[in-house]
Each structure stands twice: as C-alpha cells, then as structure tokens.
C-alpha cells in the first residue's frame with residue numbers, strides 16, 4: 001500500500017481496537033491492524049494483548065524484540081492500515097547504499113567531518129555505487145543462501161561479472177584492461193588496491209560468512225596462477241568465462257594429509273605423452289562443489305607442479321559440512337586418473353611452490369579485509385543494541401561493564417583499520433616483487449591480529465547480546481553468525497600461529513647483523 005492510500009487515525013481511535021479479532025497497534029507513527037495476524041505471530045498472540053500493547057503505541061516493545069527489517073517484509077508491511085495524525089516516522093528504515101550515522105559504524109574516511117590521506121573522490125563515488133548494488137542485489141540473495149546453503153544464483157553471478165566485480169576482486173592489473181567497472185564509475189587505470197578494499201568490505205557486511213566465500217573467493221585465489229603463468233591459449237579459453245561469472249574456478253591445494261604444511265601433499269601427476277594423469281584428493285576446497293576448473297598442485301617428478309584441471313567424469317566433488325554455510329561450496333575432491341593436457345601446466349614443472357607462494361600475500365590480505373568489515377558491522381550492532389536495550393530500567397550502555405566491552409571492540413577495529421590502510425597504501429606503491437619481500441611479514445601479522453581480535457569481538461558481542469546471540473534468527477542473528485564463524489579467519493590462508501611466526505621470521509631475516517642493545 002502506498003503512503004497516499006493510508007488513512008490517518010488518532011491515538012484515541014486506535015485505542016478502541018484492543019480485543020481479540022479487532023486488534024490494532026502503533027509502531028513509530030504507523031497503525032497496524034494485527035487482528036488476523038495475532039494468531040500467526042511467531043512470538044504468540046498473548047504478548048500482543050498485553051495492556052501496554054493492544055490498541056497502544058508499542059514502538060519500544062516492538063524494537064526491543066524485533067529487527068527493523070521485520071516490518072519491511074512484504075507479508076508484514078501490508079498489515080499497516082494508516083498513520084497516526086500529527087505524528088511522523090522517527091526510526092527510518094535503512095536505505096540501500098546509505099552510510100550509517102552510528103559512530104564507528106563506518107571507517108573514518110566515510111565519516112562526515114573527517115579527513116583521509118588515502119581515498120579520493122573517485123573512491124567515494126565507487127564506494128557509493130558498490131554499496132548500493134551490494135545492498136540491493138547481493139544482500140537479499142546472501143541472506144537466503146546463507147540459510148538454505150545453496151550457491152548464489154547464476155543471475156547474480158552474471159551481474160557481478162557485468163559490473164566487473166569478479167575481475168576487480170583480483171586487484172588492479174591487466175585483467176581489468178578494456179573493462180567497464182561499476183558501469184563506468186571507475187576506469188581500469190584509476191582502479192587501485194583501495195578500490196579493491198572497498199569491494200571486499202562491501203560484500204562482507206551482511207552477517208553471512210559462508211556467502212562471503214561463496215561470492216567467488218575461489219576465483220580470487222584460483223585464477224591468478226592462470227593469469228600469471230598460463231599460456232595465452234589457456235588464458236583465452238578460461239579467463240573471459242570466469243570473469244563474467246559463467247564458469248567457476250577453485251584453488252585446490254590442501255589435502256587431508258597437508259594443510260598449512262603444503263610440503264606433505266600426496267596428489268600425484270604422472271606424465272603420459274602430452275598428458276598428466278592426476279590421482280589423489282583435495283580437502284576444504286572453497287567453491288569446489290560447483291567449480292568448472294581446479295587450479296591444482298600435484299607431486300610430479302622433480303617437485304610440485306601446478307596445473308589447471310577441467311571438470312570431467314573422473315573428478316568427484318562432495319560438499320563438506322562445516323560450521324559455516326554450504327553457500328561457500330566447501331568440498332572434498334577426488335581425482336581418479338584424470339587426464340590433463342600438459343599445455344595446462346601453470347609455471348615450470350617442479351616450480352609449483354613458487355607459483356603457490358606468489359599468491360599467498362594477496363589471499364591473506366583479501367581474507368583480513370572481509371574479516372575486518374564483518375567486525376565493524378558487529379561493533380555497529382552492539383552500539384545500537386546497547387543504546388536501545390533497556391535493562392534494570394536503563395539502557396544497556398549505562399552499565400560500565402558494557403561500556404568497557406564496547407571500548408575494547410571499537411579500539412580493536414580502529415587499530416586494524418589503520419594498519420590495513422597503511423599496508424594497502426604500500427601495496428599501491430610497490431612492485432609485485434617489492435610486495436613479496438616487504439609485505440609478506442606485515443600482512444601475515446595483520447591477519448593474525450585481525451583473526452585474533454575477531455574472536456575477542458565475537459566473545460564480547462555475545463555477552464552484549466546475551467541469549468539473542470545464540471539464535472540464528474531474530475535480533476542477534478548477525479552476532480550469532482559472526483560468533484559461530486569468527487574462528488574461520490584464524491585458519492583460512494594459513495593458521496594464526498603460523499602467520500605470526502612467519503611475520504617474526506621475516507623480521508629476523510632483515511635484522512642488521514650489527515644490531516645490539
């Protein structure tokens with residue numbers, strides 16, 4: 001119903017409808033006829049007949065128990081029959097694309113009145129366009145897929161492809177040449193790692209951790225070896241379809257036999273004329289359940305070799321059940337004497353380790369950007385909840401223990417943001433080789449820091465939300481998802497302890513020989 005068709009009522013008129021079969025309430029200036037809905041209400045009918053609710057302004061009671069989006073669902077929206085005369089809506093529904101006004105809900109560069117050394121007007125226009133698209137198209141789909149465990153629809157993947165988002169997730173580079181990015185908001189030559197950071201942040205804000213990986217993390221890590229080491233023929237065959245969202249690729253390294261210790265891999269590739277014959281298994285492969293191509297590391301004579309394997313009858317991919325949604329497509333893969341053309345070899349035979357390692361910094365940077373974005377959303381949720389939740393007659397934030405938790409959360413997110421932007425700035429100014437030698441340590445340490453703070457934030461947030469943080473639906477749904485999945489970032493792309501160790505080893509390598517106290 002459009003606002004024009006709605007009638008105006010006085011509070012006195014509303015108050016007469018307070019019985020079974022004839023029940024109205026007011027929520028934030030809007031009058032709802034819930035006479036028939038009462039028996040269908042998920043919270044039961046009795047709560048709706050309570051004296052402060054039936055026929056009354058139930059705004060505070062409603063927002064103490066429901067998220068705003070409940071009222072926006074079409075089946076509930078149509079319960080509205082009018083507005084209260086002389087009243088205006090105070091609690092505005094979220095508008096897709098809009099920046100949050102909650103303190104610390106946005107990084108400083110997106111907060112009114114603050115300055116930034118890193119971002120320019122192009123980044124701002126780009127951020128607006130990406131957020132609007134993500135919130136309008138990707139968010140509803142993400143919420144559905146996180147719940148039902150299905151992959152994002154083909155239609156949305158192709159929209160991501162058309163806007164250049166799949167390609168942009170790989171960072172700046174030749175693969176962007178000639179592409180129209182976000183409908184022309186940014187030119188390929190303007191696109192830098194801050195644009196890429198914006199894309200990663202904006203797709204990670206929905207409280208749908210499985211979907212973050214489902215939004216083609218497999219391509220971010222699986223396609224670069226093809227771009228950097230594949231023959232022109234192979235690139236021409238694979239890259240256009242993958243970047244347009246028509247075909248999918250996964251990076252198949254880890255095995256039940258080897259995780260962070262990549263040198264324990266057992267999948268073999270044996271040469272037979274112009275083919276490799278690949279036999280073995282891979283485990284925890286993101287996007288593997290639906291991938292058309294697998295960038296795979298195999299043991300060959302002379303060491304490890306990376307090759308692109310196309311899906312065929314000799315490959316089976318089984319979904320692995322994890323504590324996050326199957327929308328990520330996490331899979332167990334069996335290669336049963338798969339014949340792979342030698343022309344699909346990526347890099348030199350026996351030089352597989354350097355092909356894999358060349359990709360790790362970017363992968364870790366990508367993981368920590370989405371991890372941090374999700375943490376900031378949790379901070380926003382907690383600040384809002386601490387403000388609106390009334391306990392012992394006062395808002396939750398009146399309790400010093402709650403303020404102490406919020407202070408810790410905010411500080412962690414702001415510290416990570418500043419470190420991340422500093423590293424991203426370095427990435428923009430360094431050659432690929434410089435990045436490998438100078439940023440592997442800092443990226444590893446920042447990833448360790450962000451995955452650690454993620455788990456600390458998850459623990460604090462669950463205390464702020466109490467029982468609501470345990471339920472998949474309702475007020476604390478974002479906290480529940482975050483709390484359940486925060487540990488993932490401590491494992492993906494190298495475990496937290498190993499990355500901390502790597503950071504320190506890199507530093508020690510650079511210690512001046514004559515350094516003394």
Ligand code: HEM
Nearest residue numbers: 032042043047053058061062065066067070076473474475
């Ligand atoms: C148009 C009005 C209303 C609609 C459309 C509505 C809808 C819902 C929905 C969809 C849920 C399931 C949980 C969720 O998705 O958040 C729910 C739960 C609930 N509702 Fe309502 N509701 C309305 C008004 C009210 C009011 C005025 C009260 C006041 C007491 C109330 C009390 C509850 C309670 C106690 C629960 C269970 C909450 C929980 O499990 O934590 N509802 N409602």
